[in-house]
Amino acid sequence: MTNRQWIFARAPNGAVSPDCFEWREAPVPVPGPGEVLVRTRMLSLDPANRAWMNGPSYREQVMPGDVMHGFTLGEVVASNVPEFTTGDLVDGMSGWQDYAAVSAGSLTKRNARLAPEHLIGVLGVTGLTAYHGLFDVGLARPGDVVLVSAAAGAVGTITGQLARLAGCHVVGIAGGPEKCDWLVNELGFHGAIDYKAADFRAQLRAACPNGVDVYFDNVAGEVLDAALLSMNERGRIVCCGAVSAYDGGVSPAGSPLLPGLLITRRLRMEGFIVLDYAAARPQAEARLAGWVEAGQLKTFMDIVEGLENAPAGLVRLLAGGNFGKMAVQVA
Amino acid sequence: MTNRQWIFARAPNGAVSPDCFEWREAPVPVPGPGEVLVRTRMLSLDPANRAWMNGPSYREQVMPGDVMHGFTLGEVVASNVPEFTTGDLVDGMSGWQDYAAVSAGSLTKRNARLAPEHLIGVLGVTGLTAYHGLFDVGLARPGDVVLVSAAAGAVGTITGQLARLAGCHVVGIAGGPEKCDWLVNELGFHGAIDYKAADFRAQLRAACPNGVDVYFDNVAGEVLDAALLSMNERGRIVCCGAVSAYDGGVSPAGSPLLPGLLITRRLRMEGFIVLDYAAARPQAEARLAGWVEAGQLKTFMDIVEGLENAPAGLVRLLAGGNFGKMAVQVA
Missing domain, CATH: 3.40.50.720 (NAD(P)-binding Rossmann-like Domain)
Structure with a gap:
C-alpha cells in the first residue's frame, strides 16, 4: 500500500501551473496516540487554495515541500481514539494525498447517509x-x-x-x-x-x-x-x-x-x-439539507476524476473554467 | 444694513486658497411665507467643506456662484412661523454670510443657556x-x-x-x-x-x-x-x-x-x-453635556475672529494648522 501525494514543490510566479506540484509515492503513515488514519475520498478544490500560497493569512501559508493543503472528505480506516471507528466519514484537512494520520480533534464526523458530493459541497x-x-x-x-x-x-x-x-x-x-x-x-x-x-x-x-x-x-x-x-x-x-x-x-x-x-x-x-461560524453550523447545515431535499436548492458538481488530475483541476478552477463546485474524486 | 457674504467663486485646482472665494455685500433678504430670518453668530469650519467642492456626495455639491455652504449657529431676527421667535438660537446651514432667509423646517432650536462654542462644537x-x-x-x-x-x-x-x-x-x-x-x-x-x-x-x-x-x-x-x-x-x-x-x-x-x-x-x-443619527441626538447630546459639565470632557476651540477671515481659516484647517474645533465668530 502506498500513499500517493502531490507535493507543493515551488511557488508560482503569477498563475499557478501543474509544474508547481510534484507527484510522490510514500508509505502509508501509522497513526500515533490520539490520532486517526483517514483515507481521502474527495478533495475540495477552492480558490482559497491559491491564496494560501501567497503568504500567511487566516491560516498558515502552504510552503514548498508540504503535501498540498486542501479540505477533504475522508473515511476512517484506523483509529486510536474511541470517538472514531473504521468506516466513519469525516471532514478534515488531509490535503492532496490518499492517507493522512491526523489528530482526532481536527476531524468532524459526517452523516454517512448523505451523498459525498453534498457533504463536500452544499453541506460543507x-x-x-x-x-x-x-x-x-x-x-x-x-x-x-x-x-x-x-x-x-x-x-x-x-x-x-x-x-x-x-x-x-x-x-x-x-x-x-x-x-x-x-x-x-x-x-x-x-x-x-x-x-x-x-x-x-x-x-x-x-x-x-x-x-x-x-x-x-x-x-x-x-x-x-x-x-x-x-x-x-x-x-x-x-x-x-x-x-x-x-x-x-x-x-x-x-x-x-x-x-x-x-x-x-x-x-x-x-x-x-x-x-468562525462553527457554533452555528448544525442549524445552517440542517436548513441547507432541507432545501436540497425539497428540490429548492440545486447543486452542481464539477468532478475531477482521480488524484493525479488535481493540479489540472486547480489550474482550470483559477482560470474560471468550472461550473459549480469543483472536487476531486480520489477513492 | 448689508449682508456680508463669501461667494464660492471658483473650484480649487488642488489645495483650496483664499482666491477661491469672493467677498460680496448684498441686501439683507426678506423672509417669505414659512421662512425665518437668521443672523449668523458662529460659522463652523469643517474638513467636509472642502469635500463638498469635489462633487455631489451625501449632499449637493458647492457650485461656483453659491454663497459658500457651512454649518452655522444663528439667532432668529425675524420669523413668519409660530415655532420660532426673535432671539431663538438655531442650528442650520446658513453658510458664509451674516443673514439667511431659510425655511423653518431646516432649523433646529438650541438651548440658549449653553455656551455658543459648545453648541457649535461638542454639542453640535x-x-x-x-x-x-x-x-x-x-x-x-x-x-x-x-x-x-x-x-x-x-x-x-x-x-x-x-x-x-x-x-x-x-x-x-x-x-x-x-x-x-x-x-x-x-x-x-x-x-x-x-x-x-x-x-x-x-x-x-x-x-x-x-x-x-x-x-x-x-x-x-x-x-x-x-x-x-x-x-x-x-x-x-x-x-x-x-x-x-x-x-x-x-x-x-x-x-x-x-x-x-x-x-x-x-x-x-x-x-x-x-x-443619519438625528433620532438619537437628544440622548447623545445630554450625555455629552453631562461630561462637559462634570469636567470629564475638555473642549478646545480654535476661534477665527470675523467673517472676513473665514477663507484663511479654512485654508489653515486643511493644512492641519488647528488645535481642536475651528469656528468663525461672525457676530
Whole structure:
C-alpha cells in the first residue's frame, strides 16, 4: 500500500501551473496516540487554495515541500481514539494525498447517509460560506437586490439560490455568455452579466436599475469597483474572496473609491471566514439539507476524476473554467 | 444694513486658497411665507467643506456662484412661523454670510443657556460625529485599543476623550510633536504618534503592541494603510472622513490591502454620516453635556475672529494648522 501525494514543490510566479506540484509515492503513515488514519475520498478544490500560497493569512501559508493543503472528505480506516471507528466519514484537512494520520480533534464526523458530493459541497465549507456570508454578514432580507460575483462558481451558485429563496432579487456576475445563460435558465437568477464584456459596467447598471443592497464579493479588483458604484445607501459588501488577486502573484492596485464612497453612501464592507461560524453550523447545515431535499436548492458538481488530475483541476478552477463546485474524486 | 457674504467663486485646482472665494455685500433678504430670518453668530469650519467642492456626495455639491455652504449657529431676527421667535438660537446651514432667509423646517432650536462654542462644537455636529462614530459604528467597548487619526482636530479630540471615558486604551495620530504632546498631556490620550515622522509605522506598532480594535479614520490614504496593518481580528474601521483626499483635487490611489485584509482578519469597515443619527441626538447630546459639565470632557476651540477671515481659516484647517474645533465668530 502506498500513499500517493502531490507535493507543493515551488511557488508560482503569477498563475499557478501543474509544474508547481510534484507527484510522490510514500508509505502509508501509522497513526500515533490520539490520532486517526483517514483515507481521502474527495478533495475540495477552492480558490482559497491559491491564496494560501501567497503568504500567511487566516491560516498558515502552504510552503514548498508540504503535501498540498486542501479540505477533504475522508473515511476512517484506523483509529486510536474511541470517538472514531473504521468506516466513519469525516471532514478534515488531509490535503492532496490518499492517507493522512491526523489528530482526532481536527476531524468532524459526517452523516454517512448523505451523498459525498453534498457533504463536500452544499453541506460543507462551500454551502456554509454562502449561507453565513449572505445572512450573517450581508444581512440579506426580502426585497433586497443581491449582486454576486463568481456567480457560476461553487459559493456563487449557492449564494444566488439562497438569496432567491430569501425573497431577494438576484443578479449574478460571471465570465462569458454561456455561464450567464446557465445562471438564469438553470439556477433561477433574475439576471446575469458578463464581466468579460466590453460594456460590463453598462450591463451592471441596466441589470440593477434600483441599485444594489448586498454585494457578495468573491473576486475584488475591477468587478468590486463597478459594484461599488451601484451600491445603495446603507448597502453591505460581503468580502468573501478576492480571486482576481490570487493568481497574479502581486497585489492589485487598490480601489480609488475606498474609503470615500463608504462614507458618502454609508456602506459597510465586512470580511469573514466560514470557520468562525462553527457554533452555528448544525442549524445552517440542517436548513441547507432541507432545501436540497425539497428540490429548492440545486447543486452542481464539477468532478475531477482521480488524484493525479488535481493540479489540472486547480489550474482550470483559477482560470474560471468550472461550473459549480469543483472536487476531486480520489477513492 | 448689508449682508456680508463669501461667494464660492471658483473650484480649487488642488489645495483650496483664499482666491477661491469672493467677498460680496448684498441686501439683507426678506423672509417669505414659512421662512425665518437668521443672523449668523458662529460659522463652523469643517474638513467636509472642502469635500463638498469635489462633487455631489451625501449632499449637493458647492457650485461656483453659491454663497459658500457651512454649518452655522444663528439667532432668529425675524420669523413668519409660530415655532420660532426673535432671539431663538438655531442650528442650520446658513453658510458664509451674516443673514439667511431659510425655511423653518431646516432649523433646529438650541438651548440658549449653553455656551455658543459648545453648541457649535461638542454639542453640535462635531461632538455627535465622535459619539455616534465611536459607539454606534465602531462599537467601542472597555479594554479595546482605539486608534484615532486627525486626533488633534475637532472630531478627534472628542473621540479620543470619549474612548478614554469608555475604558478604552486610546492612541492618537497627529502631525508634529507639538500636537502629539498636547494629546497626551492635555487630553489624556494614552499615546500619540506623529504621521509626519519618518518612522511613523514603527511608532504605530510600538504604541499599539497588542494591535488595534477600533480605528476611527478621519484621513484615509497612507495613514489608513498603516492602521490596517495593525488591526486585530474582528476590528472595526470607522470611516468618518478622508481629509487626505479632499484637498488634492484628485482621488488618491486606493489601498492594495483592501479588500483582502478585511477577509483574512475579519474586519468591518463602515462609513457613516452624523445626520443619519438625528433620532438619537437628544440622548447623545445630554450625555455629552453631562461630561462637559462634570469636567470629564475638555473642549478646545480654535476661534477665527470675523467673517472676513473665514477663507484663511479654512485654508489653515486643511493644512492641519488647528488645535481642536475651528469656528468663525461672525457676530
